[in-house]
Amino acid sequence: MDDLIKIYVTDLDGVKHCIEAPTDMGLSLMEAIKANELQIKATCGGMALCATCHVYIKSDHLLPTMSEDEEAMLDDAFLLGIPHSRLSCQIYLKPELDGLEVQLGENTAV
Amino acid sequence: MIETDLLIIGAGPCGLFTVFEAGLIKLRCHLIDALAEPGGQLTEIYPKKPIYDIPGLPSILAGDLVKNLMEQAAPFKPGFTLGERAETLEKTNDGKWKLVTNKGTEHLAPIVVIAGGLGCFEPRKPNLDLLDKFEDKGVEYIIKDPEIYRGQNVVIAGGGDSALDWTLFLSEVAKSVTLVHRRTTFRGHPDSIQRVMDLASAGKIELLLNSEVTALHGEDHLDKVSITNFEENNTAERNTDHFIPLFGLSPKLGPIKDWQLNLNKESISVNTFDYSTNIPGIYAVGDINDYPGKLRLILCGFHEATLMVQSAFKRIYPEKNLVLKYTTVSGVNSF
Incomplete structure (x- = not known):
């Protein structure tokens, strides 16, 4: 399928997984990780309200600009300013993100 | 029962x-x-x-x-x-x-x-040395009885509604209120943000932006905090009776x-x-x-x-x- 992209996710044990995700379903990175049955807490379900889907971005893909909500949440969770930190629930999958590499943050532990 | x-x-x-x-x-x-x-x-x-x-x-x-x-x-x-x-x-x-x-x-x-x-x-707790030691001895994460702050010096940290609301409330009760926030924007009710800004310009509270509490000091009870300003890259000590970190739950x-x-x-x-x-x-x-x-x-x-x-x-x-x-x-x- 044309609209599938590959994403590389390194879990908390340091194991790298390659997941495939469609870009035509309005999925966030967090949802794609969850759908592939990798462990990610993601308590609030995608509202940028808990920071338990925190990831470090390892590749240099151009990502959507951080919203005020995401920035405030990262700040509350003491993660703002820690390089390459994003909330995976706020990154919506699109073809340009093919090959994206991320590492799960400590807060994602279930 | x-x-x-x-x-x-x-x-x-x-x-x-x-x-x-x-x-x-x-x-x-x-x-x-x-x-x-x-x-x-x-x-x-x-x-x-x-x-x-x-x-x-x-x-x-x-x-x-x-x-x-x-x-x-x-x-x-x-x-x-x-x-x-x-x-x-x-x-x-x-x-x-x-x-x-x-x-x-x-x-x-x-x-x-x-x-x-x-x-x-x-409550989400900041990663600070001696935080455990001062819990309920100057450090409170939840305000149960605002009266204990009457006539006291209070430092509040956070950028959401609870930090804003308690800053507004305690400005009427405490001797002094300092609000410390790591960013320059707040995530809260626009009216609360405006009122906090107004109190700060009127000199009723002190607002320290781009800043964070980075150390706690005291013997048995908290009596001082260090506040670091990232933009100016300097750290100053401030006497206080209470430190209230409000970083959500x-x-x-x-x-x-x-x-x-x-x-x-x-x-x-x-x-x-x-x-x-x-x-x-x-x-x-x-x-x-x-x-x-x-x-x-x-x-x-x-x-x-x-x-x-x-x-x-x-x-x-x-x-x-x-x-x-x-x-x-x-x-x-x-x-």
């Missing part, structure tokens, strides 16, 4: 709707919640967010849904123990459950319903995990026949339970609560037959 039929842990949407369904079959309920207000996540995390998947309500704000659920439960006069965490659970000699909260309030019921959602909300399963319930990660495994747990007389409904095909949706929690109360009734009154009555036919007969 508070006695009831169904003791519900968690006053979120699912716990509140349980009161209604239990009330229809004449079972009384009492709810316990670690938060000071009913509503759970809906009140605490997203009161102003719309929910679109409640059957029959095309769109409703989370806070309004809680208000409606409270109104729906009201005829059945539920009791509440709020601001207390369910701590210990033990079986009494006559087969009931005795539940004691962290503040020592005792409850007794034949049935316990865990509707605990994501668990108890606990994060949920933890808490003491429930020690109750010998079958767990799957942070969720309680249940039988989908009646949402019973492995311990007879204890049920779990809503986001906190787990079963094959589980979806964490409010509407699924409502369904679970409805089936669960039927089973609870049969446990309490094994000799009685329960006939399903329609509210359209029988109405809602309040207690």
Whole structure:
């Protein structure tokens, strides 16, 4: 399928997984990780309200600009300013993100 | 000792709707919640967010849904123990459950319903040396009694509504209030932000932006904090009697995990026949339970609560037959 992209996710044990995700379903990175049955807490379900889907971005893909909500949440969770930190629930999958590499943050532990 | 039929842990949407369904079959309920207000996540995390998947309500704000659920439960006069965490659970000699909260309030019921959602909300704590040492000795995460700050110097940290609201409130009570925030923008009610800015320009409070409390000092009680300004890259000490970090709340399963319930990660495994747990007389409904095909949706929690109360009734009154009555036919007969 044309609209599938590959994403590389390194879990908390340091194991790298390659997941495939469609870009035509309005999925966030967090949802794609969850759908592939990798462990990610993601308590609030995608509202940028808990920071338990925190990831470090390892590749240099151009990502959507951080919203005020995401920035405030990262700040509350003491993660703002820690390089390459994003909330995976706020990154919506699109073809340009093919090959994206991320590492799960400590807060994602279930 | 508070006695009831169904003791519900968690006053979120699912716990509140349980009161209604239990009330229809004449079972009384009492709810316990670690938060000071009913509503759970809906009140605490997203009161102003719309929910679109409640059957029959095309769109409703989370806070309004809680208000409606409270109104729906009201005829059945539920009791509440709020601001207390369910701590210990033990079986009494006559087969009931005795539940004691962290503040020592005792409850007794034949049935316990865990509707605990994501668990108890606990304050997010900054990573600071000596933080543990000064807890309740100058460091408070939750303001229980604003009067203790009267005439005192207070440093508040955070950028959300609770930091803003308490800054505004304590500016009238405390001797001095300093609000420390790591960014330059706040996530709060625009009116509160404006009022905080106005107080700062009028010199009534001190507002330190791009700044963070980076060290705590004192002997037995906190008496000083270090505040670092990242932009100017300098650190200054400031005398204070209290430091109140307000960085929001994060949920933890808490003491429930020690109750010998079958767990799957942070969720309680249940039988989908009646949402019973492995311990007879204890049920779990809503986001906190787990079963094959589980979806964490409010509407699924409502369904679970409805089936669960039927089973609870049969446990309490094994000799009685329960006939399903329609509210359209029988109405809602309040207690």
